[in-house]
Every structure is written in structure tokens, then in C-alpha cells.
Amino acid sequence: MKKILFKGCGTAISTPFDENGVNLKEFEKLVENQIQNKVDAIIVCGTTGESSTMTTEEKIATITCAVKTSRGRVPIIAGTGGNNTKQVIAYSKKIETLGVDGLLIVTPYYNKCTQNGLIEHYKEIAKNVSLPIILYSVPSRTGVNIEPKTCFELSKIDNIVAIKEASGNLSQVAEIAHLCGDNLSIYSGNDDQVLPVLSLGGIGVISVLSNVMPEYTHNMVQNFLDGNINIATQMQLNALPLIHALFSEVNPIPVKAALNILGYQFGAPRLPLTPMSKEKENRLKDELFKLVN
Numbered sequence: 001m002k003k004i005l006f007k008g009c010g011t012a013i014s015t016p017f018d019e020n021g022v023n024l025k026e027f028e029k030l031v032e033n034q035i036q037n038k039v040d041a042i043i044v045c046g047t048t049g050e051s052s053t054m055t056t057e058e059k060i061a062t063i064t065c066a067v068k069t070s071r072g073r074v075p076i077i078a079g080t081g082g083n084n085t086k087q088v089i090a091y092s093k094k095i096e097t098l099g100v101d102g103l104l105i106v107t108p109y110y111n112k113c114t115q116n117g118l119i120e121h122y123k124e125i126a127k128n129v130s131l132p133i134i135l136y137s138v139p140s141r142t143g144v145n146i147e148p149k150t151c152f153e154l155s156k157i158d159n160i161v162a163i164k165e166a167s168g169n170l171s172q173v174a175e176i177a178h179l180c181g182d183n184l185s186i187y188s189g190n191d192d193q194v195l196p197v198l199s200l201g202g203i204g205v206i207s208v209l210s211n212v213m214p215e216y217t218h219n220m221v222q223n224f225l226d227g228n229i230n231i232a233t234q235m236q237l238n239a240l241p242l243i244h245a246l247f248s249e250v251n252p253i254p255v256k257a258a259l260n261i262l263g264y265q266f267g268a269p270r271l272p273l274t275p276m277s278k279e280k281e282n283r284l285k286d287e288l289f290k291l292v293n
Helices: 024-036 056-070 085-096 115-128 148-154 170-183 191-199 214-225 229-246 253-261 278-292
Strands: 008-012 041-044 076-079 102-106 133-137 160-165 185-188 204-207
Touching: 008 214, 024 041, 024 056, 041 056, 056 076, 056 085, 085 102, 085 115, 115 133, 115 148, 148 170, 160 170, 170 185, 170 191, 185 191, 191 204, 191 214, 191 229, 204 214, 214 229, 229 253, 229 278, 253 278
Parallel strands: 008 041, 008 204, 041 076, 076 102, 102 133, 133 160, 160 185, 185 204
Antiparallel strands: none
16 A cells, blocks of 8 residues: 555645745744644645745745644645646755655646646656655646546556545546545545545545634544544535635635734735735635634
8 A cells, every 4th residue: 555645634835925025934833833733734835825926945945944843743745746847857856855745746737738648747757756746636727637547547656646636526536536546545625525525535635724724624534534424524514605715716815815814924915816805805704703713
């Protein structure tokens, strides 16, 4: 059986910006809060972390901060994906030296490669790095879907250990689970589908919700894994209004607003993302405090 990086709730963590760049002091504060509130892993510099508008130096500093703050208490997984295979390899090798536990590698975007292209892309990366790799399929953002048969081929590679499945297609998740079995762990990439994915054999979630509700999200998944299905189901349903508010504008605009509401100094998203509209922010605030209280 392949290495399991984590079971439960992994937070796709937001990145705080100020006039000087990344606010590492505030980032460290959130990472520590996440660990104190039971998250099972932290995923740094992914979509929610706004990695696409960060410099390489900023990403290295942010990932290093997460590793140092964690001190081995939870796995730190770094987003290193891109649409240029050679550059992804070079960057991933650099990130490996920082002490992270795994890599989250999104499908190439814009190029719109074939399924064979995906296989060759990930094979080449896996051959050149030693850390465990989580595939990331989010076709709504990238225009590329990792099909179940492609997952099966990639699951034959030793250090490709899991997939963050954010297609929204539960039939596809079922087919991946059927074809790959223990050779590819499945994490839900959608907070509104955590329980359905777990019911199909998934082992956790890579979550936006847990930025603001870490213990709640951990407990929801843990209850399911412990067999408390009714409790976990009710928690999933109770969280839906907040989840919808957190995705009422493109991620990570709302979660950054939510962190600011909770008293963190996370600043505004970087262009081309813009701050949340006041009307939707008020709704977010209402739903946030309903669940917090």
C-alpha cells in the first residue's frame, strides 16, 4: 500500500498580503491556529493561497514559514503545479529542499493537453522528484480533466499517491475509486461534497472552509471515518450555507474576506482578483457567525 500523506482535513491555506508582500507574521499566526484546532495537514501556495500572483521568492518564503511553524506536527504540502513541465520539475526540486512532506500538482492549464499528455507530464515530474505527489483535477479552472482511466495509469507510479478531485462529478470519483483502489487515495476538492466523496472511499478533504472553521471541518471528517455517519452528515448539511457564501465569488476572494472578519490581517486579494462586494460580504458575515456561534 502506498504512503498516505494524511487522513482527514487538510487546509488549502490562504496567503496574507500587505504593502511589503507576504505578511509572514500573520501567516504564521493562521498556521499555528490551524494546528491548534486539529487540522490534519496544511496545503500551501495552492489556488486558495493565490500562488499564481506570487513571485518564486514569496512562495519559497511562505512555504518555509509553514514548515518552520509546523515543526513536524502536521504534514506540509506545497503546490508546485504549472503548465510547463520542465519548469514544474525545476521548481518542485527546489521546494523539496525546504522540508515539505508532499507536492500538490495541478493539471497544466491553458495548453489543454490530451489525456496522454497528462500521463507524460506527471510521469516526467514523478521521475524527477522523490516526494509523494497529489494530483489536482479542477477542470472548471484549468480546462483539463483527469479522466478515471488516466488516474489508473498514473496510480501505477510509486510516488503518485493521491488525487484532489474537484471536478464535481461524483460518478467520476466513483470510477476512480473503482479503478485505482488503494493505489490512489482520494481527497474531496469541494467543501460541499466532502461526505459524498468519503462515502465513495475518499479519505479526506483539501478544504477552503477549514481556513475559518478548522476544528469543525476536522470533526466532520473524523466523525465519518469513526462511523458516526449521521453526525457527520448533519455537520455537512449545517455547513452548506457558509460554504455557499465562501464560494459566492471566485475563490479565494470570500475566504480572505472571512479571515479579515475574524480578526486576521490578510489584506485584499491581488489583481486580477478584487475585494468582495459589500452585499455578499454581509451575507458571508451572517453565515460565518451562525456557524461560529
